[in-house]
Amino acid sequence: MFVEIPYPSEQTTRSGWVEVICGSMFSGKTEELIRRLNRAKIAKQEVVIFKPSLDNRYHAQHVISHNANAIYALSVERAELIWENVGTATVIGIDEVQFFDNQIVEVCTKLANMGRRVVVAGLDMDYTGKPFGCMPELMASAEFVTKVHAICVDCGDIAHYSHRIVNVEDTVLIGETDSYQALCRKCFVKKTELKESNQVLGVSSQVSIVSN
Numbered sequence: 001m002f003v004e005i006p007y008p009s010e011q012t013t014r015s016g017w018v019e020v021i022c023g024s025m026f027s028g029k030t031e032e033l034i035r036r037l038n039r040a041k042i043a044k045q046e047v048v049i050f051k052p053s054l055d056n057r058y059h060a061q062h063v064i065s066h067n068a069n070a071i072y073a074l075s076v077e078r079a080e081l082i083w084e085n086v087g088t089a090t091v092i093g094i095d096e097v098q099f100f101d102n103q104i105v106e107v108c109t110k111l112a113n114m115g116r117r118v119v120v121a122g123l124d125m126d127y128t129g130k131p132f133g134c135m136p137e138l139m140a141s142a143e144f145v146t147k148v149h150a151i152c153v154d155c156g157d158i159a160h161y162s163h164r165i166v167n168v169e170d171t172v173l174i175g176e177t178d179s180y181q182a183l184c185r186k187c188f189v190k191k192t193e194l195k196e197s198n199q200v201l202g203v204s205s206q207v208s209i210v211s212n
């Protein structure tokens with residue numbers, strides 16, 4: 001489990017940093033973000049939380065994790081709006097960070113350079129298993145990277161793929177519980193190969209081929 005390094009109270013001696021919490025759908029990224037931010041609040045640090053405004057699955061003013069543990073967040077359309085709304089907060093949380101534009105890396109870097117603690121949570125891979133948007137750059141430049149895992153719904157192994165179970169090609173697809181499942185490497189490869197062979201044969205990807 002991630003244990004916070006002491007955050008100095010003296011403004012002049014303070015050095016900031018970036019923490020990345022990444023993983024697939026259902027891996028508990030948001031729960032981990034909320035856990036860290038709540039601990040910062042207990043330590044009486046000023047905390048502000050942002051999320052991209054396209055993520056309106058639940059209440060627009062809250063980051064809500066899947067276990068209904070809610071925390072207040074500000075919905076913003078662009079990364080630079082984080083910079084404009086951060087105020088005097090010493091701890092900045094960002095949920096669903098993969099959906100922000102590329103300026104997000106610069107914003108996080110500038111905040112850390114100013115002495116702020118920046119904690120971001122996001123999907124590291126899209127549904128095809130490719131790195132998601134700004135995540136590689138954020139993970140490379142962060143001081144701390146925590147990869148959390150889901151459980152494979154097919155075999156019970158640890159899972160780090162978000163397999164899409166509906167036929168839509170867009171990278172951004174909200175409504176995760178109905179549209180995705182967490183899979184381990186073995187089960188993801190098996191299902192991806194089946195989907196590709198079905199596409200070659202012109203069969204719907206949700207229909208299994210039965211051969212005798």
Ligand SMILES: [Zn+2]
Nearest residue numbers: 152155184187
């Ligand atoms: Zn599996």
